[in-house]
Amino acid sequence: MSERKPGAESTPPGDSQLPLFEVFVQEKSGAAHQHVGSVHAADAEQALQNARDVYARRGALLSLWVVASDAIVATTPEDSPCFFDPAPHKIYRHPQFYHTPQGVKNL
């Protein structure tokens, strides 16, 4: 057929179960999107459709996000000590650190 025909330039890609996407759903108005799981898909639109078919089978959802799994950057357990050291000594972040004159309310 014509030169334009798909795949003429290259050999077909190797087989795979397609790239992985993470799925986030918003269940209620005003609620944050929450991670519910993953789907495999060839492209973003398909990931969105697959997420709908897999995670919206029951109950109404308000919104769906999909994001390529390899686009997520995450901390490792090794990061935890320096990232998340609880900060009880940083009392200046807490309202009790600051004094107000007696009798003043709603502060």
Add this chain to the structure above:
Amino acid sequence: MDAVESPERRAAFEARIAAGEVIEPKDWMPEGYRRQLLRMMSQHAHSEVVGMLPEGNWITRAPTLRRKIGLLAKVQDEAGHGLYLYCAAESLGVSRDEMLDALHDGAARYASIFNYPTLSWADIGAIGWLVDGAAVVNQTLLAKCSFGPYARAMLRICREENFHRRQGYEIVATLARGTAAQRAMVQDAVNRWWWPTLMMFGPPDAESANSEALMRWRVKRQSNDAQRQWFINLTVPQANAIGIELPDPELEFDAESGNWKSGAVDWDEFRRVLRGDGPCNHERMAARRRAHEEGRWVRQAAQAFEARRRTRAPREISTTPRREPAHV
């Protein structure tokens, strides 16, 4: 992540487990824990997907529209559950491709119950009531297991699976009060599915190779025998309520323990089916391999399309047909 196993790391891990903490994929874990979880999650995922075949066998013959829709929705759920579980297993760094290769090569196992044939419509009822009933017992416990992704997948699955058991029981109960032919059909199905269902909980505790470590790691929360007993106790009254006889002449209520005592399971049969010599092992694997082979060009096409789109000058690829919907 450093994977070196030192006694200190091990002890810290065991202490986390003992404190009831949940382990996440990037946390340090002993190689044995990781291996066991991968084995369990991938086996569980394979079981869901292979399990679609015996039930799918009756979708096109379901006797009413309601039954057709109910069964299709149920088998669709099995696909969804397989999907959740593969994803949970993938969190440990093994791809679904690798897991499927292991299934198709015969290296991975799946629940041997799905190597039995569905010979009549009543089998669909028996599977929903008994097989899903047994699965619910097991999965309710797994929803509290120590590995986060597995527990979360299980929680979702348990929520969705509740209708399966009720659907199965409704089918069985309807047949049990039906015509003589239907009653015979449903009794025959229960006769064939009862013992394989009891085998689903795995070999007796004394012979269960993995149990001890899995219990300590809080992956498994109850022993095989305890789960089996729990299931029998739940099921006997349900059978009695609709006049179905369970095919075990030794079944007897033991007032002292409050348990229904059952006869001996034929563990030779269990091992035979597990080895690959069950009634439908060959057919199940052939069907899975065929679907995989016949789907290859589709998966390749989808990837090639996306690869072309990415390399091409940014031409707008529409995701919906160009025509505006007719406004009426």
Add this chain to the structure above:
Amino acid sequence: MSAGLLETVASQPAPAPAPEASGALETQRARFEWLLGLADDRLILGHRLSEWCGHAPILEEELALANIALDLIGQAQMLFELAAETEGAGRSADALAFLRDSRDFRNMLLVEQPNGDFAFTIVRQFLFDAWDLPQLEALCASRYKDLAGFAAKACKEARYHLRHSHGWLLRLGGGTQESNRRTQAALDELWRFTPELFLTPVLPSMSSTSDASEAHFQETVRAALSEADLTLPDAAPFPALRGRAGLHSEHLGHLLAEMQVLQRSYPGAKW
């Protein structure tokens, strides 16, 4: 086959008593048959899609195909109920689905064609969806309130179905040489069933809008095919068989034999 034979066949009575006497009753009969056609399309196509269960190319697509099948069979169930009500002979939706023979089925030939490969299933689905959506959009304005209610719900489902089949059509047409070849072959094979989509006029009692759906269909198909690197086949000839008249391909009988086996084998049993 001559048009004369088609006429004869089309007017053959269905198993229920076919009132021929008054104009009003004839209209009722025509309405019943028209609703049945709409219902049968959905039941048969849903059934075909359900045959994929356990055999789809990838796990995610198992869920997608089952969702569409469930939508279509659900739609069929609603339409059977409307049809049964219109007929007024006390037949249930299940009786209409499971106790009619192939000569009494009114679905179009397109939907009864066996699944073939995934490209065949997608092209069949795309052609159906491209036809179905504008039809349902028009029916939303039906003066027959129950039908308009049905269409409003079905419309949302159909819009998603079209998005799904259209997406795959682009991927398969524009994927690899093999996928393009398979998709073009499916299109060449199925195109001959498309003229039937526009042979049955919309009954005035069912839809108030004039029938512009063929133009919509052609436009949707033409745009998609050009985007998907596929070639529109030559115009198909006037169909030799017509499902709306109960003249089916040989495939339908086998499908029904399977689908109806329990109802036929155990007459009168409850399930």
